[in-house]
Amino acid sequence: MAIASLLQPNIEGTGTWAGSLLIGTGLTAGVVAASWLTAAALGIAVGLARTSRRAVIAAPARAWIELFRNVPLLVQFLIWYYALPEAWPGFKQALMRLDVPVGQAAIAVLCLGLFTSARVAEQVRAGLLAVAPGQALAARALGLREGQVLWRVLLPQALRRVLPPLTSESMNLVKNSSVALAIGLPELFLRSKDMGESTGDYVTAFGVAVLLYAALAFAVNRAMVKAERAVALPGTVGAGRS
Amino acid sequence: MRTFNVPSLVLACAVACTTVHATADAAAPGGTLKKVADAGAITIGYREASIPFSYIDDHGQAIGYTVDICRRVAEAVGRELGRSDIKIRYQAMGPANRIPLLRNGTIDLGCGQDTHTVAREQEVAFSTTVFVEEVQAAVRAESPVTHFAQLAGKTVSVNPGTTAVELLGDYERAHHTGIRIQYGRDSGENFLLMNTGRTAANVGDNIAIAGQIANTGHPERYRFLPEVLRAEPYAIMLRRDDPQFKALVDRVVTGLMRSGEIERIYAKWFTSPIPPRGVNMHFEPTPAIRKAFAAPDDRGV
Numbered sequence: 001m002a003i004a005s006l007l008q009p010n011i012e013g014t015g016t017w018a019g020s021l022l023i024g025t026g027l028t029a030g031v032v033a034a035s036w037l038t039a040a041a042l043g044i045a046v047g048l049a050r051t052s053r054r055a056v057i058a059a060p061a062r063a064w065i066e067l068f069r070n071v072p073l074l075v076q077f078l079i080w081y082y083a084l085p086e087a088w089p090g091f092k093q094a095l096m097r098l099d100v101p102v103g104q105a106a107i108a109v110l111c112l113g114l115f116t117s118a119r120v121a122e123q124v125r126a127g128l129l130a131v132a133p134g135q136a137l138a139a140r141a142l143g144l145r146e147g148q149v150l151w152r153v154l155l156p157q158a159l160r161r162v163l164p165p166l167t168s169e170s171m172n173l174v175k176n177s178s179v180a181l182a183i184g185l186p187e188l189f190l191r192s193k194d195m196g197e198s199t200g201d202y203v204t205a206f207g208v209a210v211l212l213y214a215a216l217a218f219a220v221n222r223a224m225v226k227a228e229r230a231v232a233l234p235g236t237v238g239a240g241r242s
Numbered sequence: 243m244r245t246f247n248v249p250s251l252v253l254a255c256a257v258a259c260t261t262v263h264a265t266a267d268a269a270a271p272g273g274t275l276k277k278v279a280d281a282g283a284i285t286i287g288y289r290e291a292s293i294p295f296s297y298i299d300d301h302g303q304a305i306g307y308t309v310d311i312c313r314r315v316a317e318a319v320g321r322e323l324g325r326s327d328i329k330i331r332y333q334a335m336g337p338a339n340r341i342p343l344l345r346n347g348t349i350d351l352g353c354g355q356d357t358h359t360v361a362r363e364q365e366v367a368f369s370t371t372v373f374v375e376e377v378q379a380a381v382r383a384e385s386p387v388t389h390f391a392q393l394a395g396k397t398v399s400v401n402p403g404t405t406a407v408e409l410l411g412d413y414e415r416a417h418h419t420g421i422r423i424q425y426g427r428d429s430g431e432n433f434l435l436m437n438t439g440r441t442a443a444n445v446g447d448n449i450a451i452a453g454q455i456a457n458t459g460h461p462e463r464y465r466f467l468p469e470v471l472r473a474e475p476y477a478i479m480l481r482r483d484d485p486q487f488k489a490l491v492d493r494v495v496t497g498l499m500r501s502g503e504i505e506r507i508y509a510k511w512f513t514s515p516i517p518p519r520g521v522n523m524h525f526e527p528t529p530a531i532r533k534a535f536a537a538p539d540d541r542g543v
Contacts, residue, residue: 011403011407011408011411012407012408012410012411012423013408013411013412013415014411082431082434085438085440086438092438092440095440096439096440099422100397100422100423100424181427182427183427184402184424184425184426184427184431186402186425190402190425193402193403194402194403197403198403
């Protein structure tokens with residue numbers, strides 16, 4: 001059952017199903033990596049803005065978080081790929097200039113990145129608020145400017161605190177990437193679904209997909225744990241544990 | 243729509259319906275006619291949303307083109323048995339359970355939108371072909387594309403996992419035209435991609451695309467390219483190894499074709515407004531359908 005259907009030619013006739021699943025895994029991994037970077041950069045910026053005492057900075061950050069966090073991911077995918085191009089011709093033209101899978105991957109990165117950035121921002125905010133208030137007061141008393149207080153004192157401590165929840169958010173990103181099936185991105189889940197429909201061997205198709213997703217998520221987990229250990233400060237939360 | 247589901251059904255059964263298989267074809271001894279006579283009823287298996295072949299109206303009644311043909315068969319069964327008290331029952335079926343339901347005797351006639359494939363003949367028998375669906379490309383009416391070859395280097399939208407994907411792959415290997423495939427999630431999205439100009443054409447079952455066109459209410463805005471990538475015959479599914487019953491079903495179906503009655507049933511579902519919303523499919527019989535009516539046969543693909 002298992003090996004035989006993996007070695008059958010895929011539906012496009014471009015190779016075996018095993019090859020399709022591996023290429024799909026590569027695409028999933030690439031989309032996850034790019035979305036992770038997008039989400040981390042935007043999430044930290046929005047999280048910082050969210051804690052600002054100035055409403056003109058905090059309010060848009062809050063709107064950002066509520067917008068991307070409260071709309072189901074599937075709906076966001078469909079809006080980005082099907083609705084927005086019709087409402088915004090320039091966006092549609094840009095999308096059509098790209099190769100189809102490139103455009104789909106770009107939308108997936110954008111959509112997953114923004115969705116996850118809202119969640120990261122909330123964690124960053126929580127991390128910032130969890131730093132003892134005395135730290136900021138002491139930094140200011142030492143004559144540091146506001147930017148320095150944030151960048152040199154608060155953020156380094158906050159980010160260390162949010163690494164464990166970010167680990168689980170990063171693993172969620174691996175799993176959420178499968179929703180890109182909805183816009184036809186030929187990632188791992190679409191490939192395994194195709195293989196199941198085409199060969200009838202759903203057990204192998206989905207079984208292999210489960211193993212590959214688990215491997216990806218586990219790799220992300222290990223990488224994040226390594227990062228946690230690398231930056232851990234002796235005597236603080238999380239230090240010395242895996 | 244036509245996914246390669248046959249082996250998956252076999253697998254699904256092997257896993258989930260071992261008991262069904264143990265009792266498979268339990269209805270076979272004596273055949274379907276004896277079973278119907280004993281039960282005093284014949285059961286039509288229908289699909290819930292295979293418009294306009296087999297679906298439920300707003301009163302929950304099974305209706306459609308194939309269902310109408312099956313009703314004629316059911317009436318003929320009553321006449322064959324010389325009884326007027328044979329009841330017609332209805333049972334919903336899905337792509338995964340239609341074959342087990344047929345084999346274990348829950349339904350006697352599979353009346354959906356089922357492609358007669360040679361592979362499926364291992365599991366079930368098929369009546370004379372009642373409809374022919376063809377894999378074609380649809381474009382917007384103003385498109386400069388008039389022939390399939392002009393899609394070279396362009397992007398077409400296709401349902402992932404369907405025969406259309408395989409056929410496009412074959413076409414590409416034979417002609418090297420650089421046609422690019424875009425997967426939409428379902429028929430609606432693939433049609434939308436073509437309709438909004440994101441893809442040059444929507445390739446798929448002509449009847450499914452005709453359904454999408456009908457829903458827009460503007461059939462004049464679209465057209466099919468003349469090339470047919472493949473034709474798939476639809477037929478009523480029957481239990482295997484019951485030649486007596488199959489002969490009766492075929493007699494009824496070919497009778498409808500010989501008498502021209504099939505034209506009336508066809509027009510009712512494909513070229514007239516149909517329930518529940520009064521949409522007209524505007525799907526005139528294609529040459530392949532005309533041929534199936536003029537020279538009935540029961541060959542699979």
